[in-house]
Amino acid sequence: MTGFAIVALALGYWQFFRQDEVTTRPTNPRLAEEEARSVRGRILDRHGAVLAASEPGPQGSVRTYPLPGAAHVTGYHSKRYGDINVEARYGDYLRGTRSADVVERLTADLFHRPRVGSDVVLTVDARLQQTAVDAIGDQAGAIVALDPRTGAVLALASAPFFNPATVDEAWETLTRNPGQPLFNRATQAAYTPGSTFKLVTAAAAIDLGLVDVDAKYRCTTQMDLGGLKVDCRNHPHLAVVNYREAFAWSCNRTFALTGLELGFGPLLLADDLRRPVAWESRGVQPSVERFQEYAERFGFGKEISFELPTTVSRLKGRGEWYPSLLAQTAFGQGELEATPLLMALDAAAIANGGVMPAPYLASEARAASGAVSTLNHGGASLGRVVKPETAKVLNEMMVLGVEVAYAQRAKIPGIQVAGKTGTAEAGPAGAIPHSWFIGYAPADNPRVAVAAIVEHRGSGSDFATPAAQRVIQTALDLYKPERR
Numbered sequence: 516m517t518g519f520a521i522v523a524l525a526l527g528y529w530q531f532f533r534q535d536e537v538t539t540r541p542t543n544p545r546l547a548e549e550e551a552r553s554v555r556g557r558i559l560d561r562h563g564a565v566l567a568a569s570e571p572g573p574q575g576s577v578r579t580y581p582l583p584g585a586a587h588v589t590g591y592h593s594k595r596y597g598d599i600n601v602e603a604r605y606g607d608y609l610r611g612t613r614s615a616d617v618v619e620r621l622t623a624d625l626f627h628r629p630r631v632g633s634d635v636v637l638t639v640d641a642r643l644q645q646t647a648v649d650a651i652g653d654q655a656g657a658i659v660a661l662d663p664r665t666g667a668v669l670a671l672a673s674a675p676f677f678n679p680a681t682v683d684e685a686w687e688t689l690t691r692n693p694g695q696p697l698f699n700r701a702t703q704a705a706y707t708p709g710s711t712f713k714l715v716t717a718a719a720a721i722d723l724g725l726v727d728v729d730a731k732y733r734c735t736t737q738m739d740l741g742g743l744k745v746d747c748r749n750h751p752h753l754a755v756v757n758y759r760e761a762f763a764w765s766c767n768r769t770f771a772l773t774g775l776e777l778g779f780g781p782l783l784l785a786d787d788l789r790r791p792v793a794w795e796s797r798g799v800q801p802s803v804e805r806f807q808e809y810a811e812r813f814g815f816g817k818e819i820s821f822e823l824p825t826t827v828s829r830l831k832g833r834g835e836w837y838p839s840l841l842a843q844t845a846f847g848q849g850e851l852e853a854t855p856l857l858m859a860l861d862a863a864a865i866a867n868g869g870v871m872p873a874p875y876l877a878s879e880a881r882a883a884s885g886a887v888s889t890l891n892h893g894g895a896s897l898g899r900v901v902k903p904e905t906a907k908v909l910n911e912m913m914v915l916g917v918e919v920a921y922a923q924r925a926k927i928p929g930i931q932v933a934g935k936t937g938t939a940e941a942g943p944a945g946a947i948p949h950s951w952f953i954g955y956a957p958a959d960n961p962r963v964a965v966a967a968i969v970e971h972r973g974s975g976s977d978f979a980t981p982a983a984q985r986v987i988q989t990a991l992d993l994y995k996p997e998r999r
Contacts, residue, residue: 553610553611553629553630553631553632554569554576554611554629554630554631554632555569555576555578555592555609555610555611555632556608556609556610556611556631556632556633556634556635556880557569557634557635558589558601558602558609558634558635558637559634559635559636559637560636560637560639560640560641560644561636561637561638561639561640561667561878562640562641563636564581564582564641565581566580566581566582566585566588566589566637566639566641567579567580567589567592567601567602567679568581577680578591578592578679578680579680580678580679580680582641582644582645583676583677583678583679583680584644584645584647584648584672584676585639585641585644585672586676586677586678586679587600587671587672587673587676587699587700587701587702587823588600588601588637588639588644588671588823588876589601589602589679590602590603590679591679591680591682592606592609592679593682593683594683595683595686596682596683596686600699600822600823600824601635601637601822601823601876601877604822604823604877605635605822605877605880605890608632608633608635608880608888609632609633609635610630610632611630611631611632611633612630613633614632614633614880614882614886614888615633615879615880615881615882615886615887615888616633616882616883616884616885616886619631619882619883619884619886631882631883633880633881633882633883633888634880634881635877635879635880635890636877636878636879636880636881637668637876637877637878638662638667638668638669638875638876638877638878638893639668639669639670639671639876640669640670640990640993642989642993643660643669643670643986643989643990643993644670644671644672646670646985646986646989647660647670647671647672647986648672648674648676649985650672650967650981650982650983650985650986651672651674651967651969651982652674653674653675654674654969654970654972654978655674655675655694655700655969655970655971656673656674656700656950656967656968656969656970656972656979656982657671657672657673657674657700657701657704657855657966657967657968658670658671658672658701658855658965658966658967658968658982658983658986659671659672659701659855659856659858659859659965659966660859660963660964660965660986660987660990661859661860661863661872661874661963661964662872662893662962662963662964663862663863663864663866663867663872663955663961663962663963663964664867664872664893664894664961665872665893665894666863666872666873666874666875666893666894666895666896667874667875667878667893668874668875668876669963669990670986671701671702671823671856671876672701673698673699673700673701673704674700675692675694675695675696676696677689677696677697699823699824700855700968701854701855701856702821702823702824702825702826702854702855702856703824703825703826703854704826704854704855705826705827705828705829705852705853705854706852706853706854706855706939706941706949706951706968706970707847707848707851707852707853707939707940707941707949708847708851708852708853708858708937708939708951709847709848709937709938709939709940709948709949709951709975710765710767710846710847710935710936710937710938710939710951710975711847711853711858711861711935711936711937711939711951711952711953711966711975712844712845712846712847712851712853712937713762713765713770713845713846713847713935714861714862714865714909714913714935714953715809715810715813715815715861716770716773716774716806716809716845716846717758717762717770717773717909717912718809718813718865718900718901718905718909719773719777719805719806719808719809720758720773720777720782721901721905721908721909722809722901722902722905723777723805725776725777725780725781725782726758726773726781726782726784727758727781728757728758728759728908728912729757729758729759730757730758731755731756731757732755732756732757732784732785732786733754733755733785733786733787734747734750734753734754734755734756734761734766734768734769734784734785734786735747735754735786736786737768738768738771738772738788740771740772740775740838740839740842741775741795741837741838741839741841741842742838742839743771743838743839743842743843745767745768745771745842745846746767746768747766747767747768747769749764749765749766749767749921750764750766756769758784758912759911759912759915760915760920761784762912762913762915762916762935763912763915763916763919763920763921763922764916764920764921765920765921765935765936767846768784769784770845770846770847771842771843771845771846772784772788772842773845774802774806774841774842774844774845774846775792775794775799775802775838775841775842775845776792776793776794776802777801777802777805777806778793778794778799778800778801778802778803778804778805779792779793779794779797779801779802780793794838795838799836799837799838799841800836802841803836803841806841806844806845807830809900810830811830812898812900812901813857813861813864813871813900814828814857814860814861814871814897815828815829815830815851815853815857816828816829816830819856819857819860819874819897820873821856821874821875821876822875822876822877823876825854825856826854828852828853828854828857829850829851829852829853830844830850830851831844831849831850831851847937847939848939848940855966855967855968856874856966858951858953858966858968859953859964859965859966860872860874860897860964861953861966862933862935862953862954862955862964862965862966863955863961863964864900864901864906865901865906865909865910865913865933865955866910866933866955866961866964867906867961868903868906868907869899869900869901869902869903869905869906870896870898870899870900871896871897871898871899871900872894872895872896872897873895873896873897875890875891875893875895876891877890877891878890878891878893910933910958913933913934913935913954913958914931914932914933914958916933916934916935916936917931917932917933917934917954921936921975921976921980922934922935922936922952922954922976922980923976924976924977924980924981924984925952925954925980925981925983925984925987926984927956927984927987927988927991930956930957930991931956931957931958931959932954932955932956932957932958932984932987933954933955933956933958933961934952934953934954934955934980934983935952935953935954936951936952936974936975936976936979936980937949937950937951937952937953937975937979938950938951938973938974938975938976939951939975941971942971946971947971947972947973948971948973948974949968949969949970949971949972950968950969950970950972950973950974950975950977950978950979950980951966951967951968951975951979952965952966952967952975952979952980952982952983953965953966953967953983954983954987955987956987956991957991962990962991962994963986963987963990963991963994965983965986965987965990966983967979967980967982967983967986969982
């Protein structure tokens with residue numbers, strides 16, 4: 516009787532208190548058996564286009580992926596290597612262990628019928644996804660497009676990509692490929708953002724009331740800022756500029772000084788700056804504190820809640836801040852690292868009046884009976900990053916950049932586009948920079964926000980900007996913007 520009691524207690528413990536651990540253990544053969552008996556649900560785009568489905572084959576069902584360019588969204592479903600991305604995140608719905616129709620699931624369990632998985636509907640538009648894939652082409656890079664009002668991800672492309680249907684056969688080739696096709700650059704790669712980060716630095720100065728964006732100042736000479744030499748060569752045709760123009764023409768000296776002076780009174784930006792200035796005599800710590808505050812508001816150093824694995828964008832490694840590091844970080848170099856997803860959210864925050872939307876990828880699960888479970892509600896936010904009036908000024912500055920300066924290749928006839936380019940130095944000395952663009956449109960009623968990066972291609976104006984323009988143009992063709 517004692518032995519029986521011990522066995523009963525042990526079985527009860529494992530069946531009731533540790534059941535999830537046992538049933539989900541990869542070595543549990545019942546998982547494979549249950550999977551073989553069930554009908555796995557489909558993954559659909561926002562309009563019902565099939566992104567993943569199961570079809571009968573000679574050795575059981577075969578998972579197909581009609582749009583391989585969406586591989587870093589759908590992920591893959593493999594008996595040998597498991598599941599990733601949406602296939603993993605919403606696997607309980609897809610395999611039927613969780614259902615939008617509870618009665619249907621319980622009935623299947625009661626009568627030992629094969630489970631029928633629910634379809635998972637994404638916010639992605641297959642047409643826009645394909646445009647993003649085509650825009651990157653055979654280059655390495657990523658494009659993220661989302662609705663700045665709701666946070667719904669409309670396209671998320673990473674290149675090179677892979678065919679999820681052939682993962683089992685091609686695994687060795689994929690894992691040894693130096694281009695890392697299995698790696699999701701859109702959410703997991705952290706790049707130096709270059710001049711796109713000037714959006715954050717400008718936001719801090721404007722939000723704190725430290726600069727008159729219309730006041731003119733002379734900007735022609737090179738300056739030594741704590742051992743870092745910065746100049747005004749990005750606008751040689753404009754000896755006298757205001758802050759709007761300095762942003763549009765991406766003046767490194769202006770934004771290096773902005774970062775150094777955030778902790779002290781009005782910004783001093785002109786050629787005739789008298790030395791020593793406050794940060795030289797009193798140290799950079801007051802400016803560092805404000806700089807870090809706004810970088811954190813824009814998502815640096817924070818986890819982003821999202822259905823796919825993400826990397827935290829980083830402001831700085833260990834060690835003390837010093838003048839030249841703060842200066843170069845303020846114009847987008849230094850020790851900065853940002854994911855394309857975060858840079859798209861930063862652009863979306865300005866488009867959304869200073870509130871950063873919470874991104875999401877799946878909208879609902881649909882059972883075979885037609886019952887629906889809502890997976891995410893659009894319109895949630897990650898918080899206010901700047902005042903509405905600050906966002907308005909930044910919007911005007913980004914529009915100026917597209918109308919007259921380096922982001923002109925983002926223009927769309929009849930539509931006002933807001934944007935900022937970036938040419939980010941990365942890798943060893945002499946390496947070709949990364950090409951960046953962030954922006955949104957229409958500027959007066961934003962419908963789509965985009966971040967694009969093309970690795971080691973050079974100028975942001977020449978590569979990332981036209982790629983992003985194709986995505987924005989397609990998005991506006993698909994979703995006609997309503998006029999206010």
